[in-house]
Amino acid sequence: MPPKKQQQTEVRVQWGRPGNNLKTGIVGMPNVGKSTFFRAITKSVLGNPANYPYATIEPEEAKVAVPDDRFNWLCETYKPKSKIPAFLTVFDIAGLTKGASTGAGLGNAFLSHVRAVDAIYQVVRAFDDAEIVHVEGDVDPIRDLTIIRDELLIKDAEFVEKHLEGLRKITSRGANTLEMKAKKEEQAIVERVYEFLTVTKQPIRKGEWSNREVELINTLYLLTAKPVIYLVNMSERDFVRQKNKYLPKIKAWIDEYSPGDAFIPMSVSFEERLTAMNEDEIAEECKRLQTKSMLPKIIITGYTALNLINYFTCGEDEVRSWTIRKGTKAPQAAGVIHTDFEKAFICGEIMHYQDLVDHKTENACRAAGKYMTKGKEYLMESGDIAHWKAGRR
Known part of the structure; x- marks a missing residue:
């Protein structure tokens, strides 16, 4: 018999206005x-x-x-x-x-x-x-x-x-x-x-x-x-x-x-x-x-209470926390930084905060397979550390 299809849990619509500027x-x-x-x-x-x-x-x-x-x-x-x-x-x-x-x-x-x-x-x-x-x-x-x-x-x-x-x-x-x-x-x-x-x-x-x-x-x-x-x-x-x-x-x-x-x-x-x-x-x-x-x-x-979470961009020049709503996909999260990042989104290189804590460095996270490439359907998690790649417009 063919395997049963897994039932997908319906994503609940959030109360309130869309967007991150709440x-x-x-x-x-x-x-x-x-x-x-x-x-x-x-x-x-x-x-x-x-x-x-x-x-x-x-x-x-x-x-x-x-x-x-x-x-x-x-x-x-x-x-x-x-x-x-x-x-x-x-x-x-x-x-x-x-x-x-x-x-x-x-x-x-x-x-x-x-x-x-x-x-x-x-x-x-x-x-x-x-x-x-x-x-x-x-x-x-x-x-x-x-x-x-x-x-x-x-x-x-x-x-x-x-x-x-x-x-x-x-x-x-x-x-x-x-x-x-x-x-x-x-x-x-x-x-x-x-x-x-x-x-x-x-x-x-x-x-x-x-x-x-x-x-x-x-x-x-x-x-x-x-x-x-x-x-x-x-x-x-x-x-x-x-x-x-x-x-x-x-x-x-x-x-x-x-x-x-x-x-x-x-x-x-x-x-x-x-x-x-x-x-x-x-x-x-x-x-x-x-x-x-x-x-x-x-x-x-x-x-x-506003269903807000945050992700980070990190480097020697700046560490910044970006506010997004729960359930935000990668292109829209990138768009919080600049609308062109969303429009010309290619992918995101993402590691989680706790993985960086555990492995100490970005290179160690890469070696452990914890620095991953994520596409347009990726749902951002609180504590993600992201580096975005976008094409030219």
Whole structure:
């Protein structure tokens, strides 16, 4: 009997915009520590960490280097003249208040800024401080989480409803063409999306969707389709001792309403204090308090939530980390460096980071058969070290 054909696993369509230039926005109620966190994570003086609502109006933008021990090792090994790590783009967005979906506060502007990013760092206030006002009058993380969830759901439902009305006007004409058939298929998917938002009342990213449905949902740029990383902002004292009265309730809320999403306790005031120190002072202070900065974990989690990975190009002149999406093929990865590399792609000479660590040198990797030629169908892996070959155009 002929051998059975191996069943190929269907590649899941990823949420969000295509491409590698993806952005993360810092979201939360007013006065929860967003702008101070933005300054700490970007090591900049951008943002406006003032003690009143809507201190931030227009979003600030900065790039954050992604921590990567592999990149550091490659720089030590090649000793290049130039070192360029991978970066994550972060936006500081104005605070959201109850009623934002109907335009309250900076509602419409806020929601358009959230729509423009690809993932969300949601800062949740879990510290009491009478000197820092709360727009709702008191500190209640569960109420704040619920307000933001509801406002994003309401806005998504309104947007989808309008889109659905437009589709129904088109499909009601009754023409039996291929274009009309496609519109009716789109309408059926959008109706399911609307029902999920208004009946199930869960973020779109938590539904079970087919590849075709995800492809269509991606064109709607829905707020609740974006991955969320919850950052619980505690006082420095609570962070150091890892005890906070709000933490169990916040964890329970996330497990119920946003299961599977990342949840990172941290202290903005502690991170802000560390920014005034040099590396040796930071290490000494963290050792004294028996704790560590959470910023590296937060950055890496944000990068991973966007399905981003990185590969390297290495040499005496430069070691550089290039950001691509998971599932990127070799020609498109080469195109991140220059579009001509993709258009005139011949092949890639690729070795993996761990193989270089194990064999010490590129020549040793070649001798061991670990430096391989890869063609157009090769799917890049995180940690690949690539040398591209392209023809003339």
